[in-house]
Amino acid sequence: MTALSRPDWMGLLARAPADRLAQLLPDEPQARFLRPPEIGTVMVRGRIGATGGAFNLGEMTVTRCSVQLADGVVGHAHVQGRSRDHARRAALIDALMQTDRASDVHTRILAPLAAEEAARRATRAAKAAATKVEFFTLVRGEDT
Amino acid sequence: MYVAVKGGERAIDNAHAFLAEERRGDPAVAELGTDQIREQLRLAVNRVMAEGSLYDPDLAALAIKQARGDLIEAVFLIRAYRTTLPRFGAARPVATGTMACTRRISATFKDAPGGQILGPTFDYTHRLLDFKLAAEGGAVPDAPMQPAPSASLPHITTFLNRDGLIETAPPTDDTPPDLTREPMELPASRALRLQALSRGDEGFLLSLAYSTQRGYGRTHAFVGELRIGTVAVELDIPELGFAVEIGEVELTECETVNQFKGSKTEPPQFTRGYGLTFGQTERKAIAMSLVDRALRWQELGEDHTGAPAQDEEFVLMHADNVQATGFLEHIKLPHYVDFQSELELIRKLRAEVMAAQAEAAE
Numbered sequence: 001m002t003a004l005s006r007p008d009w010m011g012l013l014a015r016a017p018a019d020r021l022a023q024l025l026p027d028e029p030q031a032r033f034l035r036p037p038e039i040g041t042v043m044v045r046g047r048i049g050a051t052g053g054a055f056n057l058g059e060m061t062v063t064r065c066s067v068q069l070a071d072g073v074v075g076h077a078h079v080q081g082r083s084r085d086h087a088r089r090a091a092l093i094d095a096l097m098q099t100d101r102a103s104d105v106h107t108r109i110l111a112p113l114a115a116e117e118a119a120r121r122a123t124r125a126a127k128a129a130a131t132k133v134e135f136f137t138l139v140r141g142e143d144t
Numbered sequence: 145m146y147v148a149v150k151g152g153e154r155a156i157d158n159a160h161a162f163l164a165e166e167r168r169g170d171p172a173v174a175e176l177g178t179d180q181i182r183e184q185l186r187l188a189v190n191r192v193m194a195e196g197s198l199y200d201p202d203l204a205a206l207a208i209k210q211a212r213g214d215l216i217e218a219v220f221l222i223r224a225y226r227t228t229l230p231r232f233g234a235a236r237p238v239a240t241g242t243m244a245c246t247r248r249i250s251a252t253f254k255d256a257p258g259g260q261i262l263g264p265t266f267d268y269t270h271r272l273l274d275f276k277l278a279a280e281g282g283a284v285p286d287a288p289m290q291p292a293p294s295a296s297l298p299h300i301t302t303f304l305n306r307d308g309l310i311e312t313a314p315p316t317d318d319t320p321p322d323l324t325r326e327p328m329e330l331p332a333s334r335a336l337r338l339q340a341l342s343r344g345d346e347g348f349l350l351s352l353a354y355s356t357q358r359g360y361g362r363t364h365a366f367v368g369e370l371r372i373g374t375v376a377v378e379l380d381i382p383e384l385g386f387a388v389e390i391g392e393v394e395l396t397e398c399e400t401v402n403q404f405k406g407s408k409t410e411p412p413q414f415t416r417g418y419g420l421t422f423g424q425t426e427r428k429a430i431a432m433s434l435v436d437r438a439l440r441w442q443e444l445g446e447d448h449t450g451a452p453a454q455d456e457e458f459v460l461m462h463a464d465n466v467q468a469t470g471f472l473e474h475i476k477l478p479h480y481v482d483f484q485s486e487l488e489l490i491r492k493l494r495a496e497v498m499a500a501q502a503e504a505a506e
Contacts, residue, residue, distance in 0.1 A: 011376070011389030041226065042379055043234040044199065044393060045320065046342075046420040048334055049313030050299055054237045055320045055335035057342055058197035058422055060377065062232055062390055078232070078379055080391025081200065121244060126289035128246045131262040 009097055009110055010090070014079040016113045018086035024109045025089050029096060034066040034074060037084035063087040069095045167212050181205035190394075190423025191215055195465060196222030197324070197343040199393050199422050216345075216465050223466050236387060238375040240397050240420070242296045245373035247424075250300045252366045252401055258297040263372060264424075300369040301399055301416065310401065310414040330457055337439055337460060338432075342421055344463030346428045352453045353434035361438045361451030365417060368401035372424050396421050398429040402437050407445030415444060435459060 004012070013021070041059035048055055064078045065087035075095025077087045096105045168175065182189055182205035192204040196219045203222060211217035247263025250256045262268075276282070304310045320335040328336065341349060356363055374392045381388055398419035406412035417437025419429035438453035440446075452458055462468060 006384075007386055007388045014388070014390050015392055038230070040230040040232045041198065042232050042377070042390060043322070044377055045235055045237040046240070046338070046395075047237045047313070047315065048338060049416055049418045050240050050397065050399065051315055052313030053316040053318050053320065053335055055338040056234070056322050056324075057238075057339070057395075057420060058194070058199060059226060059231065060199035060391065060393060061203065061229070062379075064232060066383070076381065076383060078381060078388065078390040080377070081202070122292070123289065124246060125244065125292035127287045128261050128263055129292035130288040130290040131247075132259045132290070133262060 004106070004110060004114075006094075006097070009106075010077070010094055012110060012113055012117065013077065013090035013093055015117060016086075016090075018081070018083040018089075020113065020116070021086060021089045021093075021109075024112065025093060028089070028092055030070045031067040031075075031092060031095065034068050035064065037063050037065040037087045039063050039082050039084070042078075065091040067091040067095055069099065071099065073098050167210075176209060178202065178205040178209055181208050187424060188213075188215060190425050191346060191428070192218045192222060194422040194425050194428060195219040195343055195345060196226070197422075198222050198226045216469050220466050220469070233379060235390070236378045236380065238377060238393070238395065240371070240375060240395065241299055243371055243373040243375050243395070243397070245297055245371050247372040247426075248297055248369065249371075250367065250369045252368050253300050253303065256300045256369075257303065258293070297371070299399070301401065304368070304401070304414065308413075311410075311416055313416070313418075328460060330460065332456060332460060334436070334440070334443075337456070338418065338420070338436060340460045340463055341419070341432045341435055344432075345465035345468070346425070346431070348463055348465070348468075349431040349435055350427060352438075352459060353431035356434050356438045356451065356453045361441070361449055361453045363400075363415075363417070363434065363437045364403035365400040365434050365437060366402075367430060368399045368416070370396070370398045370426055370430065372396045372426065394423050396423065396425050396429040398426070398433040400430075400433045400437060404444065409445045415440070 040062055042062045043059050044057045045054045046057045047053065060080060061082050062078055062080060063082055063084060063086065065076075065084070067075050067088065069075070069092075073095045075091040075093070075098070077090035077094060079087050079090050093105060093109060096102070097110075182201050185205075185208065186201075188208055189201050189204045192207055192215055193199050193201065195215075196204065196207070198204075200222075203225065204218065207218035207221040207225075208215065210221060245261060245263075247265060248258070248261045250260065301310055305312065318335075320339070321333060323336060323339055328340065332340070355361070357365070372394070374394050376389045377391050377393055378387045379390045380386070396419075398417075400417040400419075402415045402417060404410070404413055404415040415437065417433035417435075417440075419432030419434075419436065421429045421432065435453055438451070439456055439459060441448055441454050448454055
């Protein structure tokens with residue numbers, strides 16, 4: 001698997017199931033909160049006619065958190081939903097990925113998360129693909 | 145006029161205790177978990193998220209449980225909860241062209257590239273009650289799978305637009321108005337109308353959209369494309385200086401293609417109505433796009449026929465079911481002093497009429 005950029009791994013951590021992160025990070029590194037987990041919202045926007053000017057669609061719940069490891073490295077997280085644990089763990093992993101433990105964290109945490117997400121998406125796409133139809137226009141019967 | 149009343153505390157407490165008991169129902173029947181509501185009543189959850197204007201399936205499931213299945217009450221609970229939360233910012237507009245579609249159909253283009261994907265739909269079911277669902281247990285077989293293309297599905301209307309037959313929607317960078325922050329002012333921009341419609345009551349929009357189909361502001365709408373699926377939500381993080389995905393939301397998007405013979409300002413072409421809603425809420429999204437199109441009569445130089453769906457003030461000021469139910473239901477709360485003064489007025493008027501009649505009879 002190719003190297004992930006920071007936006008890539010932050011997105012992956014945000015989309016991951018909260019309880020799965022707990023399983024993959026059983027022992028948390030020593031850190032202090034720069035911003036303890038905080039629950040709020042983000043306004044989701046759409047575009048008029050899918051491509052035009054923006055409009056406000058509605059909000060979603062988001063939890064954000066910032067941590068600092070003992071060696072001073074800072075990690076951030078903005079994750080969908082209201083799980084403080086999810087946001088804290090995502091911020092810790094974001095910090096760890098900027099240390100010399102990155103390769104280990106990638107192997108133990110990010111790679112399994114990415115594989116599981118890819119499998120979930122592929123399953124859903126395959127089930128949708130199985131419902132693909134071709135409509136045929138029938139010849140009208142009255143002239144035959 | 146509201147007048148404070150005192151007393152009734154014990155009765156109110158007891159009424160709420162009674163409500164809690166009724167909510168639980170027969171204790172011999174297993175209690176409903178919010179996870180069960182989230183997973184098995186997902187369309188109710190979607191409706192509460194769409195009209196509550198807050199995407200959070202767990203909260204919507206809790207609201208439905210607390211409201212005993214009264215979805216408007218659940219929407220009210222979600223709206224109230226939302227006001228307690230700080231807003232961290234606004235996401236970048238979602239790119240629905242990159243949606244991971246579980247459903248994507250077109251009523252206008254039979255041979256749409258990428259194909260028609262039915263997805264988990266009630267369409268083509270026979271609407272016969274399935275008594276197997278009343279019997280408990282039994283695993284549901286896995287849905288069949290087929291290899292899926294890896295590329296995202298382009299919007300179907302882009303194919304029609306190759307001939308320049310359909311109006312375009314060029315992007316702008318304007319910050320859209322937000323009716324949750326500023327009181328709605330009329331006339332409203334299309335962006336503000338879409339926000340109001342997306343959180344509007346499904347039943348109200350359904351009836352309005354139906355009225356346009358029956359001739360009250362007819363716009364000859366076809367569903368150019370209806371798609372349902374998940375899109376990523378990206379937020380610019382100031383501390384980082386770049387955008388990150390903070391999650392995914394399921395959306396329903398409907399684009400209608402409407403016949404348009406041209407006007408003083410616009411050439412003959414197909415015009416479009418647009419609907420975008422949280423969750424799998426396709427009736428709402430279709431209705432929204434019809435009402436959006438009907439409200440555009442002025443912009444497109446069409447005639448105002450006096451149809452309700454063309455009346456921006458009528459539509460936007462009555463679409464919100466929390467506002468509507470708040471005003472409607474408040475008339476059941478104590479109005480004793482108001483009513484007392486009305487009573488005295490009626491007695492006085494009657495006495496005057498009686499006196500006049502008696503005088504005339506003499």
